Amino acid sequence: MSVESKKFMSSVDVKARKLAAEKLAKAFEKVVEAILNGEEPKLVIPKRTLSNTIYDKERGLLLLGSATFERSFLDVREARKFMQTALMAKIIYEALINNEYPTIRDLYYRGKHSIRYRDHKGRTEEENTWDEQKESDAVLRDIEVYTGLLREEMLILSKEKGKVVGDMRIRSGDDVIDLSKMGHGAYAIEPTPDLIEFIDVNAEFVLVVEKDAVFQQLHRAGFWRKYKAILVTSAGQPDRATRRFVRRLNEELNLPVYILTDADPYGWYIYSVFRIGSITLSYESERLATPKAKFLGVSMTDIFGDKGKKPYLTEEERKNFIIKAKKADIKRAQELLNYEWFKTEKWQKEINIFLQKQSKLEIEALTGKGLYFLMDTYLPTKIQTQDFIE
Amino acid sequence: MSVESKKFMSSVDVKARKLAAEKLAKAFEKVVEAILNGEEPKLVIPKRTLSNTIYDKERGLLLLGSATFERSFLDVREARKFMQTALMAKIIYEALINNEYPTIRDLYYRGKHSIRYRDHKGRTEEENTWDEQKESDAVLRDIEVYTGLLREEMLILSKEKGKVVGDMRIRSGDDVIDLSKMGHGAYAIEPTPDLIEFIDVNAEFVLVVEKDAVFQQLHRAGFWRKYKAILVTSAGQPDRATRRFVRRLNEELNLPVYILTDADPYGWYIYSVFRIGSITLSYESERLATPKAKFLGVSMTDIFGDKGKKPYLTEEERKNFIIKAKKADIKRAQELLNYEWFKTEKWQKEINIFLQKQSKLEIEALTGKGLYFLMDTYLPTKIQTQDFIE
Numbered sequence: 205m206s207v208e209s210k211k212f213m214s215s216v217d218v219k220a221r222k223l224a225a226e227k228l229a230k231a232f233e234k235v236v237e238a239i240l241n242g243e244e245p246k247l248v249i250p251k252r253t254l255s256n257t258i259y260d261k262e263r264g265l266l267l268l269g270s271a272t273f274e275r276s277f278l279d280v281r282e283a284r285k286f287m288q289t290a291l292m293a294k295i296i297y298e299a300l301i302n303n304e305y306p307t308i309r310d311l312y313y314r315g316k317h318s319i320r321y322r323d324h325k326g327r328t329e330e331e332n333t334w335d336e337q338k339e340s341d342a343v344l345r346d347i348e349v350y351t352g353l354l355r356e357e358m359l360i361l362s363k364e365k366g367k368v369v370g371d372m373r374i375r376s377g378d379d380v381i382d383l384s385k386m387g388h389g390a391y392a393i394e395p396t397p398d399l400i401e402f403i404d405v406n407a408e409f410v411l412v413v414e415k416d417a418v419f420q421q422l423h424r425a426g427f428w429r430k431y432k433a434i435l436v437t438s439a440g441q442p443d444r445a446t447r448r449f450v451r452r453l454n455e456e457l458n459l460p461v462y463i464l465t466d467a468d469p470y471g472w473y474i475y476s477v478f479r480i481g482s483i484t485l486s487y488e489s490e491r492l493a494t495p496k497a498k499f500l501g502v503s504m505t506d507i508f509g510d511k512g513k514k515p516y517l518t519e520e521e522r523k524n525f526i527i528k529a530k531k532a533d534i535k536r537a538q539e540l541l542n543y544e545w546f547k548t549e550k551w552q553k554e555i556n557i558f559l560q561k562q563s564k565l566e567i568e569a570l571t572g573k574g575l576y577f578l579m580d581t582y583l584p585t586k587i588q589t590q591d592f593i594e
Numbered sequence: 595m596s597v598e599s600k601k602f603m604s605s606v607d608v609k610a611r612k613l614a615a616e617k618l619a620k621a622f623e624k625v626v627e628a629i630l631n632g633e634e635p636k637l638v639i640p641k642r643t644l645s646n647t648i649y650d651k652e653r654g655l656l657l658l659g660s661a662t663f664e665r666s667f668l669d670v671r672e673a674r675k676f677m678q679t680a681l682m683a684k685i686i687y688e689a690l691i692n693n694e695y696p697t698i699r700d701l702y703y704r705g706k707h708s709i710r711y712r713d714h715k716g717r718t719e720e721e722n723t724w725d726e727q728k729e730s731d732a733v734l735r736d737i738e739v740y741t742g743l744l745r746e747e748m749l750i751l752s753k754e755k756g757k758v759v760g761d762m763r764i765r766s767g768d769d770v771i772d773l774s775k776m777g778h779g780a781y782a783i784e785p786t787p788d789l790i791e792f793i794d795v796n797a798e799f800v801l802v803v804e805k806d807a808v809f810q811q812l813h814r815a816g817f818w819r820k821y822k823a824i825l826v827t828s829a830g831q832p833d834r835a836t837r838r839f840v841r842r843l844n845e846e847l848n849l850p851v852y853i854l855t856d857a858d859p860y861g862w863y864i865y866s867v868f869r870i871g872s873i874t875l876s877y878e879s880e881r882l883a884t885p886k887a888k889f890l891g892v893s894m895t896d897i898f899g900d901k902g903k904k905p906y907l908t909e910e911e912r913k914n915f916i917i918k919a920k921k922a923d924i925k926r927a928q929e930l931l932n933y934e935w936f937k938t939e940k941w942q943k944e945i946n947i948f949l950q951k952q953s954k955l956e957i958e959a960l961t962g963k964g965l966y967f968l969m970d971t972y973l974p975t976k977i978q979t980q981d982f983i984e
Contacts, residue, residue, distance in 0.1 A: 211816070212815065212816020212817075212819045212820050213814070213815065213816055214777070214778065214814075216778075217778075217814065302966075303815070303966075304815075304964070304965045304966070305810070305811045305814045305815060305965060306811075306961070306962075306965070307807040307808075307810075307811065307958065307961070309807065309956070309958040309962075310811075310958055310961050310962045310965075312962070313914070313915055313958055313959050313961075313962025313963075314962045316914045316915075316962075317910075317914050318913075318914075361807060361810045361811055361814065362807055362810070363805065363806035363807040363810065363829065364806065364810065365755075365806075365829075367782050374777075375777070376776070376777025376778045376779055377777035377778045378777070379775040379776065379777040380775075381775065381776065381777055381779070385769040385770075385771065386766070386769065386771065386781070386782075387604070387764075387765070387766025387767035387768070387769040387771055387784065387790075388604065388606075388607075388766045388767045388784035388785070388786060388789065388790075389766055389771070389781050389782050389783055389784040390781075390782040391776070391779055391780075391781070391782065392757050392776075392779050392780040392781065392782045393779055394777065394778035394779040394810075395778070395810055396778060399778065400777075400778075415753065416753035416754065416755075417697040417699065417751060417752055417753040418697075420695070420697075420751045420752070420753065420754065420784075420785055421695045421696075421697065421700075421751055424603070424604075424607070424695045424751065425602065425603065425693070425694075425695060426601070426602020426603055427602075429602045430602050439753065439755075520707075523708075524703070524706045524707050524708075525703055525706075566699070568697065568699040568700055568703055569703050571696070571697070571700050571703075572696075572699075572700045572702070572703025572704050572706075573703075574694070575694045575695060575696070575700075576692075576693075576694070
């Protein structure tokens with residue numbers, strides 16, 4: 205089956221899985237050696253705890269610190285976790301050499317079964333390898349930090365929401381795709397964006413829009429064509445693939461990245477995930493975050509104005525468009541106020557205006573004012589006058 | 595601005611909006627005439643109530659009945675609704691002639707403002723045109739049924755989740771897109787799928803997968819290439835564009851459509867939305883539903899077997915993969931049991947097995963068993979032996 209199925213697979217994947225299988229096997233070589241030598245097998249794994257998550261101010265990234273922990277097979281408290289880690293590595297390795305493309309949900313199912321054993325009194329006992337996906341997901345993360353292989357490199361797939369259009373050619377799999385020839389539709393970004401090759405690009409910046417519906421509008425009105433932009437949507441909280449894709453646009457093509465979200469703590473957090481990474485996945489920031497990404501708007505001073513800055517909304521529009529902040533929004537804003545990476549003058553001001561006015565605004569309020577207001581006034585002015593927050 | 599912005603717009607849209615603007619204006623001509631003639635303006639609108647929603651067994655569609663209601667301006671109980679309808683029509687018409695692409699959220703913002711008036715005692719009063727999007731959405735639906743124009747025809751956009759790959763060429767906007775050349779990514783379906791032109795197709799059937807992650811796996815393993823399929827995902831509950839796109843594949847290209855969902859009431863409902871339409875949008879079934887769509891699986895008899903049918907799962911696999919149904923699942927299944935369109939022998943059996951076993955299963959349980967099991971055993975066998983439910 206393996207030869208037969210390879211025929212329908214991209215040559216890029218065939219190469220990628222060979223590399224990953226080798227790296228994965230190598231990472232567990234020491235464990236096998238220890239067992240063969242009659243020594244206790246153990247794994248030394250970087251700690252993925254909050255205390256080992258560090259905000260690197262200089263690089264502008266949330267990173268994993270240098271602390272590690274040991275997981276040894278012969279320790280009763282760790283034997284179960286050791287078994288889970290070895291089981292997960294085995295499942296992934298088999299998937300790689302069998303040309304499979306598991307998802308994290310698959311990996312959970314693939315490993316889930318009962319182990320029968322005898323306890324110290326000789327009674328037969330039964331225990332599940334894992335009961336919930338939460339458990340298998342955590343084990344997968346351990347393997348990512350242990351091997352230095354991201355799950356995408358191990359051809360583990362996931363659902364994807366990110367889309368892109370723009371004057372740019374890429375190679376994905378064995379195809380060349382012209383992202384300026386998507387008609388009214390868009391290109392849905394693949395789950396393994398590291399395998400994409402950038403061929404050529406004719407654009408001056410990247411605009412990432414939180415909302416798919418606004419992306420559709422700007423696309424349809426020809427925004428990216430008129431302003432030489434690569435237009436991306438994360439369709440809500442960005443997934444890993446969209447984050448990696450945006451990072452690569454910034455790093456490899458030197459395109460400035462602007463993020464456009466709703467004016468509320470949820471929107472700010474989307475920006476901060478793009479820019480510095482997320483707390484639970486800090487070990488991936490190094491490759492997924494875009495520390496130079498800029499928050500273009502919608503900002504509180506866009507709504508209410510500032511010294512020397514006229515607001516983009518009239519008083520009448522504010523009355524009609526503004527939504528009163530909920531308690532949860534206020535609480536969230538107070539939390540963000542204390543995050544290290546929001547401790548810049550502009551962000552503190554932004555959050556404090558929000559707390560004072562208790563008001564939020566959706567991007568759609570701006571398209572409600574007029575799509576061409578958003579496209580030909582708001583966005584170009586914001587970019588030209590460098591009116592963004594970092 | 596209008597000429598300038600048209601340059602960046604597809605010629606398809608320019609034509610579509612001219613047509614819609616004419617039809618919309620024509621539909622309201624009588625109202626204007628009545629006003630000019632000093633008569634009472636009124637609108638006769640088809641009723642969008644449950645009692646006027648009929649399941650047409652012969653055609654296999656949920657349809658709107660023939661009942662209508664009158665909305666007259668001079669009736670105090672209806673004046674507000676009349677005003678809202680006229681306001682919405684005006685906003686849409688202006689958006690059409692100004693080359694805008696509003697979303698339903700936009701329309702809400704565009705219309706939202708306070709109207710000042712004097713009451714019968716001469717006091718100044720204030721009233722909002724509408725307070726919530728629920729209200730403006732309902733008015734938009736009234737306009738759809740009143741004019742016979744779907745919102746997509748009026749260039750009203752929305753967020754879209756549907757994706758497609760397969761050996762097929764389409765024209766969207768001014769571009770020709772080869773859906774077999776999407777690399778590891780996919781083509782994100784546009785919000786106005788009626789404007790797509792099918793150029794040529796080399797496929798034998800359409801497989802619609804509920805879950806994006808499973809779509810990614812089948813795509814990557816080359817399922818559509820090997821089995822000559824058009825592969826679509828709705829990424830959960832299907833949006834209007836995905837439903838219309840699938841309907842067109844079935845109707846215009848004569849391709850059989852198979853739906854693959856989780857084995858649970860939520861999955862069955864996704865199938866039924868594709869096949870017969872949804873209750874709240876019954877006026878659109880005529881164009882959005884695919885009455886010949888077949889539920890390929892995962893079915894209860896796939897899990898547990900049947901007379902003369904071996905189950906696809908072993909007892910051990912059932913033990914590991916099956917999820918216990920929740921109370922809400924049971925309740926939902928009992929509701930579905932009574933829907934007219936689930937009153938076929940096979941569906942009643944399916945639902946009753948579920949109620950008896952109180953068990954559900956995700957598609958990922960099958961990929962957990964092996965992606966090539968799903969791709970090369972389960973799916974081809976189900977299709978070849980016509981083992982589906984209608």
